Amino acid sequence: MVESLLSVENLTAGYPCTPGLIGKRQNYRPVISGISFAINPGETVAFVGPSGGGKTSLAMALAGFLKPESGIIRFRGEKLDDQARGAPRKIQLIFQDAGGALNPHLNIGAAIAEACAKNLSKRECLDQVMHFLQMVELSAELIERYPAQLSGGQKQRVCIARALAAKPELLILDEPFSAQDLLIQVQLTDLLRHLKSTQKLTLILIAHDLLTVRSLADRVGIIARGHLIEYEPTAVLFSQPRTALTRALLEAAELDV
């Protein structure tokens, strides 16, 4: 039996909603609760669901930006909290707002170099930056540019290049196709497929449209109101949707169920 790359057991996470008078948390509002699933190495999993359902919070919790209230996240069998601080995380998250995820004061070369290993010389680091820019099909000329001088699609690719430079084993992409025109969506899908095959990456895609993830995902999970209501291989989910919400999502995607 293949050991899971990532396993999540009964995960509950959320945000404090009313801070106490002396700084102690008084109230806690969970945004995801009781979520359990496992991902095998090399798999691509998509989490789909209506807005506000908890998809991004799940991504944040998996990437270590949201502390779980209860439940366990295991990566290669180890608890996620045990990851070394100061080292690049093995799970990298590409934020939905690619522009906001790039430091406006650093040029693209410096932004990607942040993820390169600390013991590299300047020359080696530059070579790495060029390599990763090439990997995401961006021109080397962009190296001197600042985020404000790039298009939305280019910013997203820079974020992917930067995440790849950190040598992740699991890459989470939060709504990579939203706010992108059709042509960019197709290019991005091709790029992800290419990266998946060449880099042997395990991917998690967060999306609200089932159609966009159909050709990429091996498995799809439906998240609504903080719960994982369905988690099936893509073909099964598309052919035999169990819940009304999945059927509604499929209909919304104008698919013939």
Next chain:
Amino acid sequence: MKSVFWHPFFRNKNCRTGLVIILPFLIIAIMQGALTRHAPDTQNLSMTLAAPSARHLCGTDYFGRDVFARLIFGTRLTLAMAFGAAVLATLIGTLIGMIAGTTGGLIDRVLMRLTDVFLGFPRLFAILLCASIWHNSPWLTLQIIVAFSWMETARVVHAESMLVNQALYVKAAQGLGVSRFRILTAYILPYIAGVVVTSFTLLIGTVIIVESGLSFLGLGVQEPTASWGTLLNQGRQDPVGAWWLSAFAGACIVLTVTGLNLIGDGLKQLFEERRM
């Protein structure tokens, strides 16, 4: 950097006006002795309290010393003290604000309550108390002013740091394993640079007023050292009869503080425009 910063700086009316006001004082502080043939502490007891004339442009004081020479020599001391105190207070305020704003938890609460305690303490009373306890010297005056001037900067920097610490690009950097020092210097500091520079400029003006006030009360820089404050102090004995003693020093203070406040306001506008 030049094209980004300097060009808008000169196009901003407040910055331009402020610079025009400040520049002569900076030139005076640098050239000092070359601008007058009188020494600031040479006494001429046969010419005490002479009104302004062609020989003594700003008149003479109780000891027959040339007020113009004392103003010119006092400019350097006053500006040096103001810049020095403002640099130190800005550094302390920025460090405390940044550490508290980005660390959170107990450290944040302790540092901010400390800031509140200093803010709540009546500043003038505290400065007067310290100045009357210890012996006066320009360096001590500077230290006392610094000790009670960093809190506003700390408050503003704290708020800004908390805001930028939640930015996605800071989170992304944390995920990439970027060190805390690097995050503070390359991610947080460039974002808060605007408020730091603005608060520094405004602080210089405040320090000039505090220093002058202390010297006016006889608690700051002491005679025979010339500073704008000591000149004001001399003038208080006969503000009408010997008006030139305090009038010129007062004008210097008003002009410099106005100029610095104009530059501070201008910089604030510029940095806000850049953020939008």
